[in-house]
Amino acid sequence: MSADYDDVMISLGLEPSTPRNAPAEHGERRSYSNGCRCAECREAWRRYQADWRASKRRDKDALARVKHGTTTTYRAYGCRCEACRAANTAAMAAYRARHRKPATAGGDDR
Known part of the structure; x- marks a missing residue:
């Protein structure tokens, strides 16, 4: 933003702009x-x-606009319809299968 813009912002009692590339x-x-x-x-x-999730759950009309049967609808929007529950259950089962520790050769799971 230009210095003129910042001067106008200050004159209005507002904060001047922050450059997008500021660290x-x-x-x-x-x-x-x-x-x-x-x-x-x-x-x-x-x-x-x-x-963000709380704002999605507060939006009562959002559930009518989103696609059901997805993990996003279950997690972000808090939908607990049967299709969304099934999608989340399947996703969690797949996650657990990917992250399951292999069994030891001796059968000792400690």
Whole structure:
């Protein structure tokens, strides 16, 4: 943005613009999006995602607009219809199968 724009913003009692390429501070979701995985940035991303999901669940008309039978509808929109529950169950079973630890050769699972 130009200096003139910033001057106008200040004259209106508003904050001047922040350049898009300004480095993100730790604890902002932008820094997480840029690859930082420190505890502060992960917490900022977690809060952002929780707020996003909550906003989707508050939108009562959203369930009429989304496709049912998907894990996104189950997780983000909180839909618990039979189709969405089945999709989430199948996705979780596949996830567990991919991440299951192989059994030991001796049969001792400790």
